[in-house]
Amino acid sequence: MIGAGRVAQVHLGNLKQMKDIKVKTICDIFAEDSWKERFSVENVTKEAADIFNDPEIDAVFICTPTDTHTDLTIQAANAGKHIFCEKPVGTEEASILDAYHAVLANNVKFQTGFNRRFDKSHEKVKLEAASQAIGERHILKITSRDPEPPNIDYVKRSGGIFMDMMIHDFDMARFMMDDEVEEVFTYGNSLVDPEIGAAGDVDTAIVSLKFKNGAMGVIDNSRKAVYGYDQRIEVFGEKGMLQSLNQPDYHVNRYTAQSVEAGTPKYFFLERYQDAFFNEEVAFFDSIRQDQPTKCSFKDGIMAIRIAEAAKKSLETGEKVAVNLEIK
Amino acid sequence: MIGAGRVAQVHLGNLKQMKDIKVKTICDIFAEDSWKERFSVENVTKEAADIFNDPEIDAVFICTPTDTHTDLTIQAANAGKHIFCEKPVGTEEASILDAYHAVLANNVKFQTGFNRRFDKSHEKVKLEAASQAIGERHILKITSRDPEPPNIDYVKRSGGIFMDMMIHDFDMARFMMDDEVEEVFTYGNSLVDPEIGAAGDVDTAIVSLKFKNGAMGVIDNSRKAVYGYDQRIEVFGEKGMLQSLNQPDYHVNRYTAQSVEAGTPKYFFLERYQDAFFNEEVAFFDSIRQDQPTKCSFKDGIMAIRIAEAAKKSLETGEKVAVNLEIK
Amino acid sequence: MIGAGRVAQVHLGNLKQMKDIKVKTICDIFAEDSWKERFSVENVTKEAADIFNDPEIDAVFICTPTDTHTDLTIQAANAGKHIFCEKPVGTEEASILDAYHAVLANNVKFQTGFNRRFDKSHEKVKLEAASQAIGERHILKITSRDPEPPNIDYVKRSGGIFMDMMIHDFDMARFMMDDEVEEVFTYGNSLVDPEIGAAGDVDTAIVSLKFKNGAMGVIDNSRKAVYGYDQRIEVFGEKGMLQSLNQPDYHVNRYTAQSVEAGTPKYFFLERYQDAFFNEEVAFFDSIRQDQPTKCSFKDGIMAIRIAEAAKKSLETGEKVAVNLEIK
Amino acid sequence: MIGAGRVAQVHLGNLKQMKDIKVKTICDIFAEDSWKERFSVENVTKEAADIFNDPEIDAVFICTPTDTHTDLTIQAANAGKHIFCEKPVGTEEASILDAYHAVLANNVKFQTGFNRRFDKSHEKVKLEAASQAIGERHILKITSRDPEPPNIDYVKRSGGIFMDMMIHDFDMARFMMDDEVEEVFTYGNSLVDPEIGAAGDVDTAIVSLKFKNGAMGVIDNSRKAVYGYDQRIEVFGEKGMLQSLNQPDYHVNRYTAQSVEAGTPKYFFLERYQDAFFNEEVAFFDSIRQDQPTKCSFKDGIMAIRIAEAAKKSLETGEKVAVNLEIK
Structure with a gap:
């Protein structure tokens, strides 16, 4: 485990429950010896090389800040380790391609941490759509809204809403449609918090998508949905429609003279996608x-990443932007 | 139209919209000449005989107080008029059988005004159940709750909750199960309004039903559901379950930080069963x-009526009561 | 009543049920004398002038083909008649403005036939949104899909999907947000039926909307949703979200070993918006x-109309298009 | 851990995830040495005394067949161990009271394994009801249906549907109403499988409940709901209604030309009440x-148990049966 932040700890908690999986070493720049006990691991180190050089270790989880991903990926691949890497897989095109080729050259497994693919309900929609349950797919709609914005410091170093948040939805778009997004058009604004706007980012955005085979789609994001973590996907086609719905915190209805009240969506992403994190690790x-x-x-x-970059450019230019689909 | 009260006016309003149907005469003990214009009819009379003796009239609607139903039915049948009679069809066993035989003897049509049979959703459940969509039927559940109790004067002359209110559900029970209720057991209490208890009635009741072919059921009634007119039916069987659900006043969801609010059930029976009234008249x-x-x-x-009487007797005796299934 | 086609007949049926409203004359180029009885009206004519010159007539319904709307509006306004005009109110900018000024000059009422504004559930969402129930409005989502495409002849003379179908949604967008749409971007394709594409139209489209006050929205249309007439509106804001939902044909659930089946949305627009048509007439x-x-x-x-024209132009040019908001 | 069957293994799996909790010894008549590794415990024994005599052990889980519960409870209590005991707590009145008094005399904690009290949604209904969110409680409805009947051997030694299955619902009834059930009336039949009837049991039952404070209720059970594990609770009161709903396996809707299909309820009790088991252990x-x-x-x-016995007697006698509320 390289990195020991929030998502790393999610992975650590899950891995501990798996038979036949042992987390041997945690590497983090703030590593402390006390972590051995805290995380029940054999080694704690500040040097990733201690992991890459350990012949007992088969696979690594890269959960560090994004700008370190490609470098660590290259080292891991060259050391023959299989790699689970948190999203985004990198920041710059050139180094991403270097890492990509290192993985290919060393013939190691590489899994990108788009956990939503492993959510049971999303996956069911994907499988049914892919099996032509609704015929040809025409329209994709994704709504993805966070319960509250991250603090402004995080926003500033997040890479912006498209790279940090909507990137999950771009992956879902490709996953649900089994097709490439070849063009996007973006509207965005800072409606939730003017500070986000001042930081050069937006907190509310709608991105229209054009798929290669002629279908179309739309994603809307907001950094703040007071009612909870809003995660809905809809695939509409020739012969019907599939929806992955929000999942309420409580399955309770309260009838009063004024209304019928149901539970709000699960509030926190770790709760909503708890199983998805577990499943993606098992799949890896x-x-x-x-x-x-x-x-x-x-x-x-x-x-x-390519779609996120195009979406951002579209917001900046006010024009539709083609997505670079080629990987050399 | 014999009687000009609330339900009679519902029928009048609907009949006016039907091509080929003409309401010629309204008979009511409080009849006034001005009603000709008010209801757009040719004649207004205090004498039912004016209707029975009119050769132009083919059919009558009996919407008078219950204790007049059998007498009017006998006269109408003897005059060769087809009869639509509001529920209950009478008050006393002997006169009810007399009326029944008069209808048979004169070979006129007779329809009992159980409007709920003609509700589109209830009917769909019935048709699917009858077509074995869920295999053998095992359990019937009916919830039927009024939005607010009638005034205490009405309660006193209503015949009691079983004859006035739950009678609809007893009919639904037979309709949904295509089977006779042969025995019942009742729990009841006055929980909504002690005045109802003081009047010798209950306002809350649960009646268990035993069907002839071995299935079982339960009906619960309350005179006061603050959230509206609660009308739910559930048929559970060997291969599945069918439910007729409440119908919201508004198809609107409101998401707030506290809850997801949906619309309450339609509040008033005339609104909930608006189409059912129309459909029962067309069917007649x-x-x-x-x-x-x-x-x-x-x-x-x-x-x-027989089931209602048995349910009442069960409440009084604290014992299960067999329903008289024979009609001589 | 000028015009006697499908929507005119809907109005006629409703008006007949209203006290104090009398439909005196029907005008249609195919008018036949037998219509007097068929529609229960006093006069049938091929000359609209017979209506405009009749001092007994207070108001007219214009339900003729779109290209006659402005001319009839001008004549009606000059004759001092109040006007209910089906959408779109005209075809060409200049004549539309002429009609607009004729209405203003003659001080007659003019109502555009956007019936959806008068749907009880849509209206409830609008009223709650306008009363700040969800605070500032940030995102509008409208899904509007027909159960099946019109025949290709109709498509050819319909003015295209934006002017014929999505125009309702453009009106809903302004209605729900209490704001002007100032810019649009369109993706569209003919995925349902290649003949529609061959006719120069699209059958599937997504239009992104930019509102004047900074909010954004998206509308998606399809000419063919096999599951029925899909009519959903969602307004998302600072303090919550409002949704107007589809309304099922039957309020019935069927549980089987495979699934829980609920009713599909009402299939036909006349059934879905039956009350809305009635309500818009009453409001007029x-x-x-x-x-x-x-x-x-x-x-x-x-x-x-202006938004529809901009949406069409965006599809043609591949660029976002500003909406002309000025009415001179 | 005394007993190592299905439910014991559920507890073992959960306990392993808890910090500060160590399962030291497993006792079972079929115990094998290899279980030390299999269950990661220090000791495996066939003698419960090894547990009772171990001063390091603070608490025991009794998960053995019902007829051993009271004896083990007495030994555990006398040894000063806290006790978690699976339901039912015993089979015979006299020994149950002996065990009860042993627990009191030794001042150890005793928790009965009614896991459903710890289901998040059921608990929410209870808490809201208890806080008078719906005013006085008038009607309780519980539907509880298994996905498929147990094998006939299990049925024969299960104690019957009331003691084995509906006992959970009897506990829920008291829990939800904060009141004692003082009388019951039962209808039951073997409609699912005649073999169950031949074994002297029923597989379908409706039990009406009379509460001490005047409220009433009804529970329906079936051994076979093809659509899954049906677990619904409804509390109706003076000012509203609370419902704990079924929880679907997938939060997915599929729209087709025929229907809108949603997910069926979770099929298996271990899946449905996974969190409830965990929560009851934490609470203990x-x-x-x-x-x-x-x-x-x-x-x-x-x-x-008392209510279950009364329900069974009611079925046998065809009469309502009072519940013995006194514990001496």
Whole structure:
């Protein structure tokens, strides 16, 4: 485990529950010896090399800040370790491609951490759509809204709403439609918090998508939905429609003289996607054990970044922007 | 139209919209000449005989107080008029059977005014259940709650909750299960308004039902559901379950930080069963025109009364009570 | 009543049920004498002038083909008749403005036939949104899909999907947000039927909207939703979200070993918006009687056309298009 | 841990995830040495005394067949161990009271394993009801249906549907109404499987409940709901209604030309009540640590048995049966 922040701790908690999986070493620049006990691991280190050089270690989780991803990926790949890498897979095109080629050259598994692909309900929609349950797919709609904005410091170093938040939806778009997004058009504004606008970012955005095979889609994001974490996906097609719905915190109805009150959506992403995190880890290990391609490839990680960059450019230019689909 | 009270006016309003149907005469003990214009009818009279003796009139609607139903039915039948009679079809066993035989002897159509049979959603459940969509039927559940209790004067002359209110549910029970209720057990209490208890009635009741073919059921009634007119039916069987659900006043959701609020059920029975009233009238005329049995027979009217009487007796005795299924 | 096609007949059926409203004359180029009986009216004519010259007539319904709307409006206004005009209010900018000024000059009421404003659930969302129930409005989402495409002949003379179908949604957008749409961007394609594409139209479209006050929205249309007439509106804001939901044909759930099946949305627009048509007519007469502005003005009719034109131009040019908001 | 069957293994799995909780010894008549590794415990034994005599052990889970519960409870209590005991707490009145008094005399904690009290949604309904959110409680409705019947051998030694299955609902009834059930009336039949009837049991039952303070209720059970594990609770009162709803396996809707299909309820009780099992264990340990009464007392365990016995007797006699509310 490289990195020991919030998402790393989610992975650590899950891995501990898995038989046959042992987390041997945690690497973090703030590592302390006391972590051995805290996380029940054998080694704690500040040097990633201690992991790459350890012949006992088969796979690494890269959960560090984004700008370190490609460098760590290259080292891990060269050391022959399988790689689970948090999103985004990198920051700059050139180094991302270097990392991509290092993974190919060393023939190690690489899974991008788009956990939503492993949510049971989203996955069901994908599987039914892919099996033509609704015929040809015509329209994709994704609504994705956070319960509250991150603090402004995080916003400033987040890479912006498209790279930090909507990147998940761009991946969902490709996943749900089994097709590439070839063009986007963006409207965005800072309606939630003017400070976000002052920081050069937006907190509310609608991105229209044009898919390669002629279908179209739309994603809307807001940094603040007071009613909770709003996560809905709709795939509309020739023969019907599939929806992945919000999941209420309580399955309770209260009838009063004024209204029928149901539970609000689960509020926090860790609660909403608790199982998804677990499932993506299991899938990663399965792909290693069975020597199968991972279910969320390096290419998937790259394409989501490309769409995020196009969406951002569209906001800046006020024009539709083509997505670079080629990976050399 | 014999009687000009609330339900009579519902029928009048609907009949006016039907092509080929003309309401010629209204009879009511409080009849006034001004009603000709008010209801757009040719004649207004205090004498039912004016209707029975009018050769132009083919059918009558009996919407008078219950204790007059059998007498009017007998006169109408003897005059060869087809009869639509509001529920309950009568008050005393002997006169009810007299009326029943008069209808048979004169070979006129007779439809009991159990409007709920003609509600589109209830009817769909019935049709699917009858077509074995859920296999053998095992359990019936009916919830039926009024938005507010009638005034205490009405309660006193209503015949009690079983004859006035739950009688609809007893009919639904037979309708939904295509089977006779042969035994009942009742719990009841006055929880809504002690005055109702003081008047010798209950305002809250649960009646368990035993069907002839071995299935079972339960009906719960309350005179006061603050959230509106609660009308739910559930048929559970070997291969599944069918539910007729409440119908909201507004198809609107409001998400707030506290809850997701949906619309309450339609509040008033005339609004909830607006279409059902219309449909039952159309069905009545269709059965006359096509010389087919009515969709809610005299026998249906009698059996619901028998169950209501048994339910009342069970409450009084604290024992289960068999329903008299024989009609001589 | 000028015009006697499908929507005219809807109005005729409703008006017949209203006390104090009398439809005196029907004008249509195919008028036949037998219509007097068929529609229960006094006069049938092929000459609209017979209506404009009749001093007994207070108001006219213009339900003719769109290209006659402005000319009839001008004649009616000059004759001092109040005007209910089906959408779109006209085809060409210049004549529309002429008609607009004729209405202003003659001080007659003019209501544009955007019936959806008068749907009880949509209206509730509007009223709550306007009363700040969800604070500032940030995102509007409208999904509007027909159950099946019109025949290709109709498509060819319809003015295209934006002017014929999405125009309702453009009006809803302004209505729900109490704000002007100042810019649009369109993706569209013919995915349902290649013949529609061959006719120069699209059958599937997503239009992104930019509102004057900074909010944003998106409308998606399809000419064919096999599950019925899909009509959903969502307004998301600072303090919550309001949704107007689809309304099922049956309020029935069927539970089987495979799934829980609920009713599909009402299939046909006349059934879905039955009450809305009735309510818009009542509102029109109320605004005349009470000398109040109509609830859907001429300007509302014009602005929806302007947005439709911009959406079409965006599709053609591949660029965002500003909406002309000025009415001179 | 005494017993190592299905439910014991559920507890073992959960306890392993809790910090500060260590399962030291497993006792089972079929115990094997290999279980040490399998369950990661220090000791495996066939002698419960090894547990009772171990001063390091603070608390025991009794998960053995019902007829051993009271004897083990007495030994555990006399050894000063806190006790978590699966339901039913015993089989015979006299020994149950002996065990009850042993627990009191030794002042150890005792929690009855009615896991449903710890389901988040059920608990929310209880808390709101208890806080008078719907005013006085008038009607309780519980539907509880298994996805499929147990095998006939299990049925024969299960104690019958009331003691084995509906006992959970009897506990829920007392929990939800904060009141005692003082009388019951039962209808039951074997409609699912004639073999169950031949074994002297029923597979379908409706039990009406009379509460001490005047409210009433009804529970329906079926051994076979093809659509899954049906678990619904409804509390209706003076000022509204609370419902704990079924929880779908997938939060997915599929719209087709025929229907809108949603997910069926979670199929298996271990999946449906996964969190409830975990929560009841945490609550047990909390009550020990904080020296507070357990949230499901020995008395709760006894009263549910008393109601089950009365329900069974009502079925046998065809009469309502009073519940013995006194515990001496």
